[in-house]
Amino acid sequence: MSIKSTTLKEIAKQLNISKSTVSRALNDDYSVSAKTKQLVLDCARQLNYTPNFAAKSLKNGKSNVIGIIANTIDNNFIAKLLSGVELVAYQHGYNVVICQNRESYDLELSNLNYLAAKSVDGLLVSLSSETTGIAHFTDLQQKGLPMVFFDRVPDNADIHKVEANNFKASYEATTYLIKQGHTRIAQITSNPSVSITKQRLAGYHQALRDHDLPYDEQYVQYCLHGGFDMDEVEQVMNTLLKADKPPQAIIAASDRITTNCITLLYKLNYQIPQDIALLGFSNNDLINVLSPQIPIIELPAFEMGVAAAELLMRSIKKGALPFEFQSLDARLIVK
Amino acid sequence: MSIKSTTLKEIAKQLNISKSTVSRALNDDYSVSAKTKQLVLDCARQLNYTPNFAAKSLKNGKSNVIGIIANTIDNNFIAKLLSGVELVAYQHGYNVVICQNRESYDLELSNLNYLAAKSVDGLLVSLSSETTGIAHFTDLQQKGLPMVFFDRVPDNADIHKVEANNFKASYEATTYLIKQGHTRIAQITSNPSVSITKQRLAGYHQALRDHDLPYDEQYVQYCLHGGFDMDEVEQVMNTLLKADKPPQAIIAASDRITTNCITLLYKLNYQIPQDIALLGFSNNDLINVLSPQIPIIELPAFEMGVAAAELLMRSIKKGALPFEFQSLDARLIVK
DNA sequence: TTGAAAGCGCTAACAT
DNA sequence: ATGTTAGCGCTTTCAA
Secondary structure: OOOOOHHHHHHHHHHHHOOHHHHHHHOOOOOHHHHHHHHHHHHHHHOOOOOHHHHHHHOOOOOEEEEEEEEOOOOOOHHHHHHHHHHHHHHHHOEEEEEEEOOHHHHHHHHHHHHHHHHOOOOEEEEOOOOOOHHHHHHHOOOOOOOEEEOOOOOOOOOOEEEOHHHHHHHHHHHHHHHHHOEEEEEEEEEOOEEEEEEEEHHHHHHHHHHOOOOHHHEEEEEEEEOOOOHHHHHHHHHHOOOOOOOEEEOOOOOOHHHHHHHHHHHHHOOOOOOOOEEEEEEHHHHHOOOOOOOOEEHHHHHHHHHHHHHHHHHHHOOOOOEEEEOOOOOOEOO | OOOOOHHHHHHHHHHOHHHHHHHHOOOOOOOHHHHHHHHHHHHHHHOOOOOOOOHHHHHHHOEEEEEEOOOOOOHHHHHHHHHHHHHHHHHHHEEEEEEEEEOHHHHHHHHHHHHHHHHEEEEOOOOOOOOOOOHHHHHHHHOOOEEEEEEOOOOOOHHHEEOOOOOHHHHHHHHHHHHHOOEEEEEEEEOOOOOOOOOOHHHHHHHHOOOOOOOHHHHHOOOOOOOOHHHHHHHHHHHHHHHOOOOOEEEEEEEHHHHHHHHHHHHHHOOOOOOEEEEEOOOOHHHHHOOOOOOOEEEOOHHHHHHOOOOOOOOHHHOOOOOOOOEEEEEEEEO
16 A cells, blocks of 8 residues: 555545445445446546455455465475466465475474464465474364465375375386386485375385386485485485496486486486486476486476465365365476 | 454453553553553463454555565576565565566566555566566656565666676676686677676676787677577577687576576587586576586575565665665685 | 445554 | 544445
8 A cells, every 4th residue: 555546435435426335336246236336347447446455354354365385485396386376366366475494393383373473364385394293284274274285295184185196106207117128216215204205105116016026125215304415315326326236227206306316326427328217306497408318207386386276265265175185197208 | 364363452351451552562662651561461472462464554554565576486596585585574574475577578567567456565676578668667666666676677776776796796707717718708698688688798898808808799699588498599509619719618697598508518519618618697506416517606696685675674664765776796606 | 226334453643 | 651532444234
């Protein structure tokens, strides 16, 4: 309102009718005559009327703001997802407030408190890797705050969730490598406490089983810090490469792990894919542009944002909804 | 307000005092006795009071929202800048609404209208590459809407702006390459209509002049689409490499151009820096991680976000401020 | 079909 | 130092 804008009252005065009629006309209420409605609409446009959100909020007890808690926003996956969320939110007249937990449970909690104090009408959440229980969320949900979990979702059944189909993606990745003729396929993945890690491992197992390949424990390596720590990637990479029978192919199960694997293999003078094949999960555009080229699994980031936001909007508008669980397909991209 | 929360009235009733006293106490008004203040504060905490933003907004005619219009958010520079903006905004009790112009003047205009209709209290703007005039912004500024331009700023003097010191950055980059022994240094840059392009070119010129190197027009090549189009990068690269005396070093003057240059040189089997040296502007973390390693100029994204937001906050709170022009140093990173 | 009036939660004159 | 009151712009009974 920094800029003074027209109000209902001014339209009413101009047209010599009451504020309430103007309000009704603007909200397309059935009780208003077509003629009056038209008059009001014309006048509103002419005076460049825009509703006052604060007044609306105060009146109907909704802030028209949704909150989103994600790990960080400085990666392509979340950035694209956010674009989807904002598209939907803006269409429904909602603003989006973004908070970053930076993989910390404590920050996640303070984000939550911040957003609750802002009295957001709904919440979009991707869990920090430190988070185990979600009582801090479900408490608020039970008090009536609609929320949708996305990407890194909890196991709970009594929540809404929107995920990538990580199982299928990993299954396809593994199958692709098998079809390429590889029999010893490794997976370097993140902390197994995170939902997406478990799902990606499960897909990998299933694909091996379905193609009658043995599962060898030594070929699954974990980066407990999500691969952000180059040293831990280096360590597990060395373990793999120094094995009696080193893997012929590696699946890097996260964006950061993928990048670090490329760097490491380059440093070690391994040619990809001649010396060892690499396939990685990644939503970073750069990966398509830099060399060496590897097949990647790209998550449907934008679509997940749209789906999560739409589910949240429905949940806000209709109140208690049967809990929904959506799983969107990822894309295997081979150049 | 999805969750019902305590109001001033309830605290007042509980303590048997008036709403206004409670309000004053909460706002630390001088006229309230220390005793009452304490009482109110305790009671507020006990009842878990949080102020109602909508009511506050309605009362003081401010939305407590600032808008930001940037190109896209799916790149590291803007993502980090946003983190800085949000840090400052949240500290001051403001929400941030993000809009993306995707390099289109029309979208920029509709973003502006959208934000104006939301009655934001202030605006952070980085111009689209299509934008030439800024009347659409200054009109609103004159009507009293505070705004700060950042990164891609207009030439106008009657605005607030926060930039990277692109001149200095480019000067340092060029000087670095000269010190490495190169005498034929090219710059591949974006559309010269954009402020940052001009500044980066100017720094390049000055460095050549200061080191008594001739300026050769053929060594400056423009990507009118900002290097997003790989073909245009390929074309100018070919022009450079096929010159009578090809450059010994190239400065890539934007994130996207840098990446595409690496890819192209790799494709053409040029070794970096043995066959040709490359130095690029980039804020993409991946560039530090992938090979080959090149020196980069990194813009102070987070700091620019903080600076722009703080300037905007001052501008909102103090009203008309003498126009400020801040220029933050970039970092030349050599591995 | 329309109008009058109350009230959402808060702040700020204006009393006292 | 504290209370009373009005009003921000809107929606929504209730009445006509």
